[in-house]
Amino acid sequence: xxxxxxxxxxxxxxxxxxGIDLEAVRxxxxxxxxxxxxxxxxxxxxxxxxxxxxxxxxRRRGRPADAAGHIAxxxxxxxxxELSLREAITAEDKHIGVAHILLGLLRSDDRLTRExxxxxxxxPGATRDLVRADARSGKAA
Numbered sequence: 001x002x003x004x005x006x007x008x009x010x011x012x013x014x015x016x017x018x019g020i021d022l023e024a025v026r027x028x029x030x031x032x033x034x035x036x037x038x039x040x041x042x043x044x045x046x047x048x049x050x051x052x053x054x055x056x057x058x059r060r061r062g063r064p065a066d067a068a069g070h071i072a073x074x075x076x077x078x079x080x081x082e083l084s085l086r087e088a089i090t091a092e093d094k095h096i097g098v099a100h101i102l103l104g105l106l107r108s109d110d111r112l113t114r115e116x117x118x119x120x121x122x123x124p125g126a127t128r129d130l131v132r133a134d135a136r137s138g139k140a141a
Contacts, residue, residue, distance in 0.1 A: 018127050099135050
């Protein structure tokens with residue numbers, strides 16, 4: 001059974017149509033976090049500060065995560081989720097999916113997000129149009 005979060009060949013093809021090279025993302029991730037970083041579950045003790053920064057999650061100084069393991073989101077991560085929620089509401093969807101998160105990030109005015117898209121060669125406006133068109137065609141099916 002395939003892991004629900006794993007990306008398959010059809011996902012790579014879909015991302016390629018948006019100008020995102022999954023293999024390039026994998027190479028960058030391997031360079032930053034070590035070979036096979038996307039293939040293994042995250043080790044909570046390994047590279048915590050760097051991984052927390054990239055995911056936009058941090059612990060408050062001197063305060064451990066609560067008993068349920070909750071880690072607070074940074075303001076930047078909260079804004080990304082808020083934009084994703086707005087995208088879902090605009091699309092009249094009852095869930096926040098990957099497309100909503102991508103659309104929220106593409107509309108973000110966050111400097112780091114914009115720089116990342118620029119380094120990856122992704123033009124946010126054109127990519128938003130492609131994602132929206134794909135979402136509309138998926139609803140019609």
